[in-house]
Amino acid sequence: GAGVSQSPSNKVTEKGKDVELRCDPISGHTALYWYRQSLGQGLEFLIYFQGNSAPDKSGLPSDRFSAERTGGSVSTLTIQRTQQEDSAVYLCASSFKIIGLAKNIQYFGAGTRLSVL
Amino acid sequence: AQRVTQPEKLLSVFKGAPVELKCNYSYSGSPELFWYVQYSRQRLQLLLRHISRESIKGFTADLNKGETSFHLKKPFAQEEDSAMYYCALSVNAGGTSYGKLTFGQGTILTVHP
Incomplete structure (x- = not known):
């Protein structure tokens, strides 16, 4: 596709359930980022992937949050035992990186709006 | 740790x-x-972005390292400029640029006719 694709666009779940959010980056983009956009906290970094590895997971708020990336492409963010404070818009971004020279223009998806009841 | 501050939540012109x-x-x-x-x-x-030093849609922003500021300016606002604007910062970490962005809280700009 032409841009970063995220699914689902909206997700309503009950407290305690697990959810999976998907991100399909722009083809050829090796760097992938997850961010969270919430009313109280603004836009926060969650995790960064370079290829399939995640050298920076510093933004994940708790061990209920995990993410993986396969084939250097699609990424899945999983939230286990969801809580009401997890309600937010989860954004994915990708960028094209040349080793030794960062071209850090991040292209964002439309986001997944998660509502935990 | 890095921090970005946008002092105005709302701006109307x-x-x-x-x-x-x-x-x-x-x-x-x-x-x-x-x-x-x-x-x-x-x-x-x-x-x-500051390294491009370009003007997009009439907007410019100059990095002032002395004042640690990166204010966004436009001389003549248009209604279509109404939007949420985020200032963001990216740093090198130990020589490896992870490129993660640290965002300000955002400013909602409303341009009235």
């Missing part, structure tokens, strides 16, 4: 008036600064 969205940052090294914009019902998109 009339069409044709100059507009300045303020952004201050704290970081001891040499960061890369960006302005991202989110129009109503659209995704977040890059407006401009």
Whole structure:
């Protein structure tokens, strides 16, 4: 596709359930980022992937949050035992990186709006 | 740790008036600064970055290292400029640029006719 694709666009779940959010980056983009956009906290970094590895997971708020990336492409963010404070818009971004020279223009998806009841 | 501050949550101007969205940052090294914009019902998109030193849609932003600021300016605001604007910062970590963005809280700009 032409841009970063995220699914689902909206997700309503009950407290305690697990959810999976998907991100399909722009083809050829090796760097992938997850961010969270919430009313109280603004836009926060969650995790960064370079290829399939995640050298920076510093933004994940708790061990209920995990993410993986396969084939250097699609990424899945999983939230286990969801809580009401997890309600937010989860954004994915990708960028094209040349080793030794960062071209850090991040292209964002439309986001997944998660509502935990 | 790095921090980005946008002191104005809301900013209202009339069409044709100059507009300045303020952004201050704290970081001891040499960061890369960006302005991202989110129009109503659209995704977040890059407006401009300091290393490009370009003008996009009439907007400019100059990095002032002495004042640690990266204010966004436009001499004549248009109604279509109404949007949420985020200032963001990216740093090198130990020589490896992970490129993660630290965002300010955002400023909602409303341009009245």
